[in-house]
Amino acid sequence: MIRAGMMDDIPHLTLVLGGARSGKSRHAEALIEALPAPWAYVATAQAYDDEMRARIAEHRARRSQDWLTIDAPLTLPEAIRAIPAGRPVLVDCLTLWLTNLMLAEHDxxxxxxxxxxxxxxxxxxxxxxxxxxxxxxVPDNALARRFRDEAGRLHQNLAARAGSVIFMVAGLPMRVK
Amino acid sequence: MIRAGMMDDIPHLTLVLGGARSGKSRHAEALIEALPAPWAYVATAQAYDDEMRARIAEHRARRSQDWLTIDAPLTLPEAIRAIPAGRPVLVDCLTLWLTNLMLAEHDxxxxxxxxxxxxxxxxxxxxxxxxxxxxxxVPDNALARRFRDEAGRLHQNLAARAGSVIFMVAGLPMRVK
Amino acid sequence: MIRAGMMDDIPHLTLVLGGARSGKSRHAEALIEALPAPWAYVATAQAYDDEMRARIAEHRARRSQDWLTIDAPLTLPEAIRAIPAGRPVLVDCLTLWLTNLMLAEHDxxxxxxxxxxxxxxxxxxxxxxxxxxxxxxVPDNALARRFRDEAGRLHQNLAARAGSVIFMVAGLPMRVK
Incomplete structure (x- = not known):
């Protein structure tokens, strides 16, 4: 899997968007795993119920030992800065990070x-x-509407700076940028 | 409409995805009707209320006499196997089939x-x-969340095997694969 | 900004679709502002609560003085017909117009x-x-389901006639037609 010189094969910043069970995580992992190991995985999920615990365990079981996993439900930027130099980073996912920020009433x-x-x-x-x-x-409750708005703004800001933006449909990547 | 040799114009398996009223059925019918008649239409809808009965009647009225319609709310694979050899098949739709399977607690x-x-x-x-x-x-109720997950997994499995995957937007096909 | 001969750079009818906070309005404004000013902005929003008032104010503040703003919550076709000849028109947005029509029980x-x-x-x-x-x-309530159906039909009808249909993802345009 490790091949020299592949570091340039993907742009500096890639945004992988998609619906529920659209294969986002799997596609993002494949992008990173095409680069030389080791890799860093920043997880934003908080296992507050069994459904979430099962989902986290499933994702973790899929990843090889070449992944260093860092949990960062709130301090995502700090976690990215603390990753050893030269190690490709996968963040999964921004929507859970945003949920955590909103629940904790961060700016x-x-x-x-x-x-x-x-x-x-x-x-x-x-x-x-x-x-x-x-x-x-449009959702009935105001918090869900605010969440949609915040997520949309975050995606726009990141997409404007990303070298590649991908929209997943049924496990397949559509290149948006 | 019937032209010899058109059987190869579409791949063996095509998946047409899209939102509500995005023109999925109409596009799928056009794909099949470009092949020589007769054609088989496998319907998974169960007319359990007036809204659904009206929708089924509208779809059925649109189709010509060259279509053989088979109802298969649960036994979809068996229905496909029972179709006379050489007859192109349209299945409309997988989401209703999945709903029926979940309500009947199938595997x-x-x-x-x-x-x-x-x-x-x-x-x-x-x-x-x-x-x-x-x-x-993300829906409030657990059944709806499970449904999204099952539908997503089904779509990924089928899309990986399909020769063509189409995402409909406002009646227009976007080629994903 | 005003350059002669740019009137032909976009087709006669363009449909810009997208989700919440996907950058639809901004993209549509950029399309119109590439044409010679002055421009007409037909707003269908009714400011019935503070959330909506804030959103309208934000959109209005972004637009320059070269925009003539016309409010048409229900009489959208009439408003378009009344615009002075030769002035490019932006309608924002059809979903609110449709909501207003449904609430007023129009045909x-x-x-x-x-x-x-x-x-x-x-x-x-x-x-x-x-x-x-x-x-x-699929939404629980029948009115929301009817709204999805009406919106889907409207989009299909317009997309069939439009010279350009764009699906926005994270502020980026995907060309559908």
Whole structure:
């Protein structure tokens, strides 16, 4: 798997968007695993119930020993900055990070700017995974509407800076940028 | 409409995905009707209320007499296997089939594998229609979340085997694969 | 910004679709602002609560003085017909217009035909913005389901006539047609 000179095969920042079970994580992992190991996996999930615990365990079981896993439910930019130099980074996923920030009443625009800065300063490629959540009927509750808005703004900000933006459909990547 | 040699114009398996009223059925019908008649239409809908009865009647009225319609709310793989050899097949739609399987507490992974096998053994092209349901806010109820996950997994499994995957937007096909 | 001969750079009718906060309005404004000013902005929003008032104010603040803003929550076709000849038109957005029509119990198919006719008769390019709302789980309530159906039909009718259909993802345009 390890081949010299592949570091340039993906751009510095990649955003992988898609719906539930659209193969986002798997595609992002494949992008990173095409680069020389070891790799860093930054997990934003908090296992607050059995459903989530099962999902986290499933994702973790799929990854090889070449992955260093870092949990960062809130301090994502700090976690990216702390990764050893030259190690490609996968962040899975931004929607859970945003959920955690909103529940903890953090400043979302400030956190977004901090994330962008951390990604831009990374010495190795960064792949960010996030759920597209804005293509259904307007939700009844105000918190869900605010979440859609915040997620949409975050995606736009990141997509403007990313070298590659991918929209996953049924496990297949559509290149948007 | 009937032209010899058109059997090769579409791949053996096509998956047509899209949102509500995105023109999925109409596009799938056009794909099949470009092949020589007669054609088989496998309907998975169960008319359990007036809204559904109206929708089924509207779809049926649109189709010509060259279509043989088979109802298969649960036994979709068996229905595909029973279609006379050489007859192109349209299945409309997988999301309703999945709903029926879940309500009847069938084994979804086993049913999915059976469907894939039936499609691969078909002697004529198969076009499968399904709703993309995973691009909205995470639903409140656990059954809806499980449904999104099962639908996503089914779509990924089929898309990996399909020769063509189409994502419909406003009645227009976007080629994903 | 004003350059002669750019009137032909976009087709007569453009449909910009996308999810919540996907950058639809911004992209549509950029399309129109590439044409010679002055431009007409037809707003269908009704400011019935603070959330909506804030959103309208934000959109309005972004637009320069070269925009003439016309409010048309219900009489959208009439508003388009009343725009001075040769002035490019942006309609933002069709989903709110449809909501207003449904709440006022207007005849949706008749209104849709009227809108199409008004767009076709316009002497300058028209760009229509609308939300894609059909890619989530089927909503529990019948009104929301009817809304998805009406929106999907309207988008299909317009997309069939449009010279350009764009699906926005994270602020980036994907060309569908």
């Amino acid at each position: 979302i625009p400030a956190a977004s700017r901090d994330l962008i800065e951390a990604c831009e300063r990374s010495t190795a490629p960064v792949v960010l995974v996030s759920n597209e959540v804005g293509l259904g009927i | 979804i992974p086993a049913a999915s594998r059976d469907l894939i096998e039936a499609c691969e053994r078909s002697t004529a092209p198969v076009v499968l229609v399904s709703n993309e349901v995973g691009l909205g806010i | 949706i198919p008749a209104a849709s035909r009227d809108l199409i006719e008004a767009c076709e008769r316009s002497t300058a390019p028209v760009v229509l913005v609308s939300n894609e709302v059909g890619l989530g789980i």
